[in-house]
Amino acid sequence: MYRGKLQWCSDVIFYMLNETRYIKLLRKMDLTKDYFFSYSYHIMLSFQKNLSNSKTGVAIYETMFVWNEFLTREIHNQLQNTHWTVALVYGFFKQATFKISSQDFILTLIARRSRHYAGTRYLKRGVNEKGRVANDVETEQIVFEDVPEGSPFGATSVVQNRGSIPLFWSQETSRLNVKPDIILSRRDFKFEATKLHFEDLVQRYGNPIIILNLIKTLEKRPREMILRAEFANAIEFLNKDLPEDDRLRFLHWDINKRPRIKAKMALIRLSDVAANALELTGFLHCQLIPTSRTEELQKLSPVSCDDRGDHVKEDLDEMDVEMGNECDKLRGAYCVKVSSVQNGVLRTNCVDCLDRTNVGQYAYGLVALSHQLHALGFVDVDNINIDSHSPLAQDLMQIYEEMGDTLSLQYGGSAAHNKVFSEMRGQWKATTRSQEIIRSVQRFYRNAYMDPGKQDAINVFLGHFQPQEGGPALWELNPDQHYDVRKHGSSPTAERSRYESHYKADLAIACFSLLNCFFYCLKVTLLNHYLVVIVLCHCFMPVITVSLSCNHLTDMKV
Template sequence: MSELKSEQIKNVEKSLNSTNTIEPLNAPKNESEGLILNKFSLYETKTRFYILGTNQNEEKYRVLKIDRTVPEELIITDDDVIYSKQEIVQLLAMIEDGNKISGGLHRIARFFGIIGFVKFLEGYYMIIITKRSAVALLGGHYIYHIDDTLLISIPGQGVKIDKKQNEAKYLQIFSQVDLTKNCYFSYTYDITCSLQHNLSRKPGRQNFLQNEMFIWNYYLLKNGFKSFKSSWVLPIIHGFVDQSKISIYGHIVNVTLIARRSRHFAGARFLKRGVNDEGYVANDVETEQIVHDAKTTSFYLPPGRYGNKPSFTSFLQHRGSIPLYWSQDTSTMAPKPPIHVNVVDPYYSAAALHFDNMFKRYGFPIIVLNLVKTKEKTKRESILLDEFTQAVSYLNQTLPQSKQIKYIAWDMARASKSEDQDVIGILEDIAEYVINTTGFFHSGAEPTINAMRKSGQTGVVRTNCVDCLDRTNAAQFVIGKCALAHQLYALGILSHPSLPFDTDAVNLLNAMYHDHGDTIALQYGGSHLVNTMETYRKIAPWTSHSRDMIESIRRYYSNSFTDAEKQNAINLFLGNYIPSDDQPLLWELPTDYHLHNKNNQVMRPLRS
């Protein structure tokens, strides 16, 4: 084995012995930041962890060092040097030789990415991805599902740790966030942002500008890395990803659904309702519907045509709780607890912040589709209807006519029980209005007959019912069905932008949105969808009604008996609550209100 050059050995030793953390967020770009790492090995000595990261072809390597001697601190050294395979073998031999007296160097894991770092009351832990599976392919970029993870204690053996009585309890709560359910990542594609956003910037991982509200491991990554442009940083989203292939008139088309759940004001159904004082709402989910010609394999080939890929289309929708301060009293043990508007906000400041954020994310206009009930024997949902209607009316007074919130209120539940109302027909009319108003993204030239249509989506439809689950998902499917027809038309596959029900393409999309809705319902409500498209199309058999009753009971049980533990786990994972000796224990807090609402007395006007 040849020796490392003397100058390189000096550089390696200097890097390995350095205790400086990595460069800050505004650090200059370098070659190491552009290297895509997707295979990792974890080695340990008595005093350090060494993580080796390499690219797909295992031609280039980087090294990350983690100190194991100071449990109360996380000391990470990012070596900027890019090594060849031969050089990394020599480096490992050097580390092995230098640690013979204390036990040597041992490889303890091969893995696929670092989720992040967390500390409770004792030392730090590292969470890594040990199993993955590819679930989608977009323009040559794989999207993976996390199949298994491993949590590793960082302090080494023999390191003196001040033992804490409640460390094991926090570890048990943290482990209740199951990262193997509905968590996704990509090494080369920014899944926190829309296709429209990603194709509007130059290719390359160093140009990622992640949408931090959808980075589910944001807090865990921030504990270990000061730069989100680091090659070691791997953002994950929590939500839903599904991809299906279908043949339409001889064209093979891929349909992809990506749902991104916001990390802000996240939690379980009855414990997270409405809005917090920063304008973030409960059950905030962005759903993207991507339709592209399957024969197109890359965004960036052929060279010189970046940003003009006529085979890719995308449409965005949004769901989120009604942006008012409201809650439900679960102490009565009623299946449908009463609804209360908790805080009188005469200027609708929280709603203003919420829509302000939506304008920045999606542009104008924002179309609100409010599906709560309008008439009830005992006022419940209609309390929110009246208040939300007033809120939108008030906020529109501060906006110019061209940028006002477009508000549609429709009692979908009442319509579905009526014999003379066509629920699907009404939703299809709303869907056509939405598509014609916001448009959708098409990366490339339109067919000549459609050349005047804008190629990008501006604005979004924001759908809600009370839970933003059953009615919302059915409405989103019908809007998605309408968008699919327009997307296929833009790709030159359909001669007219319309698709009837009970065709292969619509049945496929229906199945995808059903899985999408089930997943979101399990994440937020603790059960599957109660009402499906068959319910609203009025073709559900009695067995379906029985299933709906069972799911209602499951949702009620989850909300009544397991949501408190679920909420504690989410708050711990997302960093809403950070354990320390000088504050109350997480499980002894009477409420987590202060974790999500810090200054709700502040009233701010809506910015135009």
């Protein structure tokens, strides 16, 4: 009898401990940072898709970029509508007003991070069986005229995409190796998952799909080269079964092949690629007029679309589009006249889809801005290209750099490596080197020690893992792509002893691995004494953190 009561008490205590740990995991999701929403605009959709919904009269509630979809799913199912919830988008949002030719325009940069296959750098790589890739982010650049409320105005939008290389590949999180080997974890001879990924892109954006691949082509020890060769094989294989007009456009440029190339020259070459891509896909250009001034609609030219992306064309093939009631709350009802739409997308990637990808996306954004301003009548055709050293280009670069840092912190654990941006600004090289090394150490530490907990928090928040009574707890599973069960039914005592041994071992490993990372950075860059002191201070801050963690095991057990 007493034994049964003791067992019951033990189960209750263990259940409470698990519940408290799940609560602590959820608290790691800081909803005050990098999340945004709108009461009057479907912020999870691009501007073009918002216009498509308005034309059909049906609000398509796409959930790919809605990070509270799991938390609001039951509400939607019970009420059969989405009016009582707000879609929460994770990524980056920035809006600023600029002036050119004595005219004001508003630029909005939005990055929407996909909730599918979401996670951290080494724990989410490549593609899954459904064709979802890691670090999948849609970036939209919207430019419209800054006019008094109630006045007609022109608006433009261009969308680009980034995402991990859509193959089954991984890198083992290593506390002793700064640059882990890249492993093709599974051979997909028919590239089924890769095919699903690109079919999804076509469904989202239309054709053509242009792939800008920025990984290395030459290495002493093959790492990225392995991915490049397999990715090229995949594209070649998939294109065999596609009509010529729908084939994937694969562009490769090794931005690191000539490390001494000036940043300006690298930007020029990327801008040439961007200009060709923009010519193929086009961009959205429309004019919005308040319904009270509909007589001005007669002055507008009819919609102009080509044969690319029929599913997009069908949504926007009428001249007049009346915005729904949700827009009434913000700016009043508008009639929309569409001049052109975007069909297809530029997809940029490097290994992490962070540092080099940021440069590629800025180059595309700068070229797109030139054409957007021309479409709105701010610049003439002779001055359509914006000088990369002009104040406007510098302001745009700062916004893209801020976006890159934000996305890098979310996925990689540190701000982005902005060597090209720093060189474009003429920043002192010694300062740039010290900054790059500090960020490398920060990224290494967080990937090795903090990402598993962060990944667990993301999986619980998004509903990818849902605790089941009698089932294994989240921390009893491997923090990998598929969550293979490691062990079942561990007791609180066993859990406590396991964590104590792990944290004590972490202190010694942290000292060794961070020093290893530091000396790796020394091999790459020549440092003066001042920089050594700075980097050493930043290296050993994580060690102090781990040491403090060991002294607070009781708090961390729960």
